[in-house]
Amino acid sequence: MDLNEILNKGELSKEEIVFLLNLTSEGDLKALYDKADQVRRLYVGDEVHFRGIINFSNFCEQNCIYCGLREDNFSLSRYRMTPEEIIETAKMISNEGVYTIVLQSGEDSFYDADMISYIIYSIKQNTNLAVTLSIGERRFDEYRAWKIAGADRYLLKHETANEKHYHIYHDRQALHERINHLRFLKQIGYQVASGNLIGLPLQAVEDIADDILLCKELNADMAAFGPFIPAPFTPYKNHKPGSPELTLKTIAAARIVIKDIHLPATTALDSLDKEGREKALLCGANVVMPDFTPHPYREKYLIYPGKRGISDDPLVSHKMIQSRIEAIGRKISASRGDSVKSSYRIV
Ligand code: SAH
Ligand code: SF4
Numbered sequence: 001m002d003l004n005e006i007l008n009k010g011e012l013s014k015e016e017i018v019f020l021l022n023l024t025s026e027g028d029l030k031a032l033y034d035k036a037d038q039v040r041r042l043y044v045g046d047e048v049h050f051r052g053i054i055n056f057s058n059f060c061e062q063n064c065i066y067c068g069l070r071e072d073n074f075s076l077s078r079y080r081m082t083p084e085e086i087i088e089t090a091k092m093i094s095n096e097g098v099y100t101i102v103l104q105s106g107e108d109s110f111y112d113a114d115m116i117s118y119i120i121y122s123i124k125q126n127t128n129l130a131v132t133l134s135i136g137e138r139r140f141d142e143y144r145a146w147k148i149a150g151a152d153r154y155l156l157k158h159e160t161a162n163e164k165h166y167h168i169y170h171d172r173q174a175l176h177e178r179i180n181h182l183r184f185l186k187q188i189g190y191q192v193a194s195g196n197l198i199g200l201p202l203q204a205v206e207d208i209a210d211d212i213l214l215c216k217e218l219n220a221d222m223a224a225f226g227p228f229i230p231a232p233f234t235p236y237k238n239h240k241p242g243s244p245e246l247t248l249k250t251i252a253a254a255r256i257v258i259k260d261i262h263l264p265a266t267t268a269l270d271s272l273d274k275e276g277r278e279k280a281l282l283c284g285a286n287v288v289m290p291d292f293t294p295h296p297y298r299e300k301y302l303i304y305p306g307k308r309g310i311s312d313d314p315l316v317s318h319k320m321i322q323s324r325i326e327a328i329g330r331k332i333s334a335s336r337g338d339s340v341k342s343s344y345r346i347v
Helices: 003-007 014-021 026-044 084-097 113-126 142-150 163-169 175-187 206-217 244-260 267-272 276-281 314-327
Strands: 047-050 051-059 100-105 130-135 154-155 191-198 220-228
Touching: 003 014, 003 244, 014 026, 014 206, 014 220, 026 244, 051 084, 051 314, 084 100, 084 113, 100 113, 100 154, 113 130, 113 142, 130 175, 142 175, 142 276, 154 220, 175 191, 191 244, 206 220, 220 244, 220 267, 244 267, 267 276, 276 314
Parallel strands: 051 100, 100 130, 130 154, 154 191, 191 220
Antiparallel strands: none
């Protein structure tokens, strides 16, 4: 296969994506990253969009094999923020010049449909924030109620497009269900984000190519490709973490394949490589998701260990991220950074 030819094709096959993910030489990687950077500039511009995360509960009724919040992790000290604490944090984020918040938690039915609706509605009344929910799989009528309350987006990664692996990682859930949820969310007007974990045990590069193609097929508005980081007190605690380089190749390939999609430079990547965020922004990414969870909860949201900046003041951490982005010549967006799907441009 010829790298230049592949990089300049309109549509890539699974085999061609696998070819990109297997590149190793410095020259080839530079060509891949440069092309992704060029496609990023053309389709989504130079602006970097912030999505401020509030991790409001670390209780979880699921048991995903890789995650530190899984129900069977009895070592974790659990917390829940009150609706008022969540709403106040959202206002603070809005005052920081961030235009999107992500309300994230384990799957925690303590927050029933009405409580989540109340939180969304109050935030929409008090701020101009776009509201993203990232609270796992819930009932379809709940998704509908939250859309009516004002929610704009839903983040629910498919995690892996390999059905067999999905079943091994999630003993209580099924891939086809997850895909149904993503399609339903899209259908009722949410901007939808999916994505995978890079470097989970059993995963092959062919699986990652399928993950990229599934995000394309779902017409996802955002896709988060982040490395797996082994978490203590989980069955995968002794496995090695996902490769930062493979994560960068995945982001670059996704940009080239899907083009008009938001791609975050994930915190997990930044935890494994201290320049991970910058590197991702230079090979296709255009979104950053700083953690604004306040103390004392911040330290307890241990999906994986060693989250960067975890002991920092969230505002100081945010300022540091801003200056790192400006240092690589990118602009901080002054808009909500909605989906770019409707403003499709031809290269
Ligand atoms: N409970 C919700 C949202 C919180 S989990 C949900 O599952 O959708 C958010 C993301 O954390 C998951 O989508 C998963 O991809 C990621 N995650 C979980 N464990 C991880 C680990 N050990 N390393 C890196 N990312 C992890
Ligand atoms: Fe719970 Fe989400 Fe972690 Fe799964 S990934 S255990 S649903 S917090």
